[in-house]
Amino acid sequence: MKFFRFDPSPCAYPKPRVSLLPNAPVLPSPLRRRSRASEHRQTARHFRHFTRGRYALGEAYQLVGLDPRGVLLAPAYHCVTMLDPALALGARIHLYPLKADLSPDQVALDELLSRIREPVKALLATHYFGIVQDFSRLREWCEDRQIALIEDCSHVLFTENYGAAGSGIHGRFVVSSPYKFFPCDDGGLLYASDAHLLDTAHTRPATLVEEFRGIKHVMERSRDTRPAAGDIALIDSRLDLMSANPAVFGNDEIIERSAPSSLFAGGAVAKASLRSSRFVVAHSSVDENIQRRRENYQHWVRATAGVPNCQALFPVLPADCAPYMFPLHIDRPDPHFHWLKHLGVPIWRWDEMADSSCGIARDYRLHLLHLPCHQALTNGQMDWMTAALDKTLRHAIKGVH
Template sequence: MRDFTPPPVTATPPARPWVPLAPVLSRASFAKGGHAPVGNILDAGQVRLVTSGRVAIALALRAMGVAAGDIVLMPAYHSLSMIPPVLWRGATPRFYRVTPHAQVDLADLDARFDHRVKAIVVTHYFGFMQDMAPIRAWCDRRRVALLEDCAHCFFGEQVGASGDYAIASSMKFFPAYEGGVLASRRHDLAGIVLHCAGAGFETKVVLNTLEHSFAYGRLPGLRLLLAVPLRAKDLLWRLRKAGSARAPALAPASSDSEAGFDPAWLDKRSSWFARLLLRRVGHARIVGRRRANYAALQNACSDLAGARPLHAVLPDGACPWMFPLVVDAADTVFARLQREGVALTRFAETLWDGVDASVCANSVYLSRHVLAFPCHQELRADELAWLVDRIRAALQS
């Protein structure tokens, strides 16, 4: 284990956070863990492994028959990346309300419904599942297709089982550069045929996954061994970009945290390396470590003024994506933590044009006040302790 030296406070944000925001590959990634395994999205029927959650959304909408003139009900609290697949189908997103704790407002669904509504997307935020039984019943009564968005919720009993289709973002839970899941228990996925995206894509996934790991001090022996090939790769990448400004992307925009959607990735399967990690990385360890790290963050923030966890309790069996903290002075705290190199994100910080307090005041409030911190399985004890210390200092100042 490398020594973790707390970084000094800087005047400007560092190039990257001092601890990893997302899982990074390490030797410990492959440990099985001492906790009983729970279900996951891969158990939710037939599965297709694609390159991102938004590609899976697009494939699901196409399979549902969503087309021009249709309405897709979307949560007003959302990632911008969820919307382009709807527009690609020629449909119109219509946004429904959520409660203060990001649960579906069932009464508002009735108010938003008309004969043009073809499908609804329901999101399990931060790893906390919605109560799906009443939502499934609502869809059945109105003959509306249900897309279960499990991008934040890869693990858990019955994850993905209620929707006509379900999607997930495996790269939020596994130490891989890309990866998404389309699953269905109710429909045949045999018609969805996927192909390899090519040697360049396969190579980039391996190298980017490893470089991200090396940047945070993991796998030092392998880093030394690959030092020369990685330098050569950087040179080739630069020459490729300089040689053709219109060269096709070697990986989807989602892998670099961009919100764009490129239909060229619809028929591309997830890389060999990402699929290998899905099988080999310890599932029970992911769940156990994430729950333990979440509990540590929740305990650390329980007595702080001006902040409170979005959820008071982590349900049994739930595997969190991140730790969401509602902060009164969110802008000030966020800016300070960024300057200090703290890893955090603001899910739904920017909402789709036209989604304001008149559409859903709770969504606007959550987008402005929820700061989400990493609780993934690859955080080491010293990194978690430093993260806790920085959060407490920022909120007590």
């Protein structure tokens, strides 16, 4: 497969000054009422625990019979870890186009399927950034064609005890990544409403040493540096310095590979998540988590509303939604992405991506920033990140008027 890949090594970006994932526990407030409407009570038989969502996906791909003769339909906008487990099985992958709101383009999907000659075994559908989509039509489309729908809830708050409204109800298999929502060292969940589908899915438990190592990582991460109050005043002078000097923008390259990326470890395929991770997920407050995420997301929406050179992808947060990150489209990744990275703003971007004809995926690869809004962010960190973004996107670019 042909992949576009951005190699940042010539840029020597510093470590992000704020954690991209929750790195400290948020304790439940005794006064808050629990949101029982969205809790679901399935027994353990419906779940298998892996160390990451990618290995849960791998198990799902295997269970639906994906092999070198079978095809996976995957969304054109993706993280490589969504494709890695299919590549590990030697399967063929066809990418289906998405619309600007990241919902599947159903017309293009029909057209794509009409051109595929090999048996299509599965379709992966993703709820991006915690915004739950309605996959009921897609589910019918899959059922009519005997294609297994795998629902990707990796960006959704979906655990053994809680499922965000409307999520995890259409897929034959559902996959989520609890470590993206809770301060734990690992966690990838595989769920099937028909528990018998998981009868042959087995995992091996972590060793005691791995358990201790996991707890140590969590403790280390919780001691993350926090921007000091005075730091906002330094942003302008740093931007002046960066914009005055010639920039090194990194290499955008094309590579050909049929093997999984380095983010996929064959040895972790059937490994169970740490008991400590499951304990954290089971004992953290979901309500505080959702509320803090929503507040931080709204903070980003307000802070970027009048800023030039950028647009929020989802400026309106649906009711009850537990956002994963704040997706922001920027007009000029060169130089804005680079300046933000040099300031130490925490950003993820899916800049390694398999090539497709989807214009949205091609555009979002370098233009869509994933910014943290998790529950462990402090007001000071939010103020610093939004100030850094505001100042960067307003900063004059040499030679551009």
